[in-house]
Amino acid sequence: MGSLILALRFLTVLPIPGREAQGPTALGRAAWWFPVVGLMLGALLAGAGRLIDALLPPLVGAALLVTGWKAATGAIHLDGLADCLDGLAGRDRERRLAIMRDSRIGVFGAVGLALFLLLSVTALAGLALSVRYRLLVLAPVIGRVAPTLAGAWLPPATPGQGLGAAFAASVSRWAGLAHVAGGVGLAAWLLGPWGVAIAATAWGAAMLWAGFAAVRLGGLTGDVLGAVVELAELGVLLGGAAAIQRGLI
Numbered sequence: 001m002g003s004l005i006l007a008l009r010f011l012t013v014l015p016i017p018g019r020e021a022q023g024p025t026a027l028g029r030a031a032w033w034f035p036v037v038g039l040m041l042g043a044l045l046a047g048a049g050r051l052i053d054a055l056l057p058p059l060v061g062a063a064l065l066v067t068g069w070k071a072a073t074g075a076i077h078l079d080g081l082a083d084c085l086d087g088l089a090g091r092d093r094e095r096r097l098a099i100m101r102d103s104r105i106g107v108f109g110a111v112g113l114a115l116f117l118l119l120s121v122t123a124l125a126g127l128a129l130s131v132r133y134r135l136l137v138l139a140p141v142i143g144r145v146a147p148t149l150a151g152a153w154l155p156p157a158t159p160g161q162g163l164g165a166a167f168a169a170s171v172s173r174w175a176g177l178a179h180v181a182g183g184v185g186l187a188a189w190l191l192g193p194w195g196v197a198i199a200a201t202a203w204g205a206a207m208l209w210a211g212f213a214a215v216r217l218g219g220l221t222g223d224v225l226g227a228v229v230e231l232a233e234l235g236v237l238l239g240g241a242a243a244i245q246r247g248l249i
Contacts, residue, residue, distance in 0.1 A: 002026075004030070004036070006026055008037055008040075011038075012041065012074070024170070025170035027167050029170060031148045031175050034147070034148060034179070041140040045065065049065055049133055050133065052065055058125045058126075059121070061125070062122075062125035063125075077226040077230045078116075078226075079223075083099075085109045086105065087099040087217075088217075089108050093218050097158070097217060123240075127237070127244060138195065139232075142232050142236050143202075143229040145232070146229055148175045149176040149203065155168070156220050164220055164221045165221075183203075191240075197239070199236070201235060201239050202235030206229075206235065
């Protein structure tokens, strides 16, 4: 239970009682629980979405729901995305890593976050109600599988330094593969064959981003792992919107 408590505390702002797992390998071992935490978050979002949609217009409701979504996670993954967008524009590897360690947000990070949130809100607002709640359940699960894949298969940029390196060094390769199987099953149950395609596309986009960042930085960092969560979640929303537009789901 210590690993589950750690996963809940790391991925959400929920005040979870109990003693969490400790040690440098604790977060990597807790990765087995990441999709479970995503499923809990997705269920809460779907429930909140039903209430919000009964009271507010679609666009306002979507904006409020995305706000609650990011607040529930402490915006930890958004912070990683912003740091990546700032840092990857640096002229060399050392400068990129230095920029990402800086707690201040730059132009690339600020503009990127604004556009990212705009896409999230508008994609969610455009989803038919019959599909929206199922995608809200699916997206956090798919998002939290992504770092278990990237962390297990790509090297850290600074081995032995930072949370990202500790996670990458201790996460099991089997965790990501097992979670993919579970995520595919959930996607198929919620949305049928096109749900599987949406999940695969979201993971593919997230891994391409992780690979690009790893080339620019010489490996992964905690910020990159946070960014892949956000990009995979957005991929699910955009994939769902495209499938609805084409009449596939």
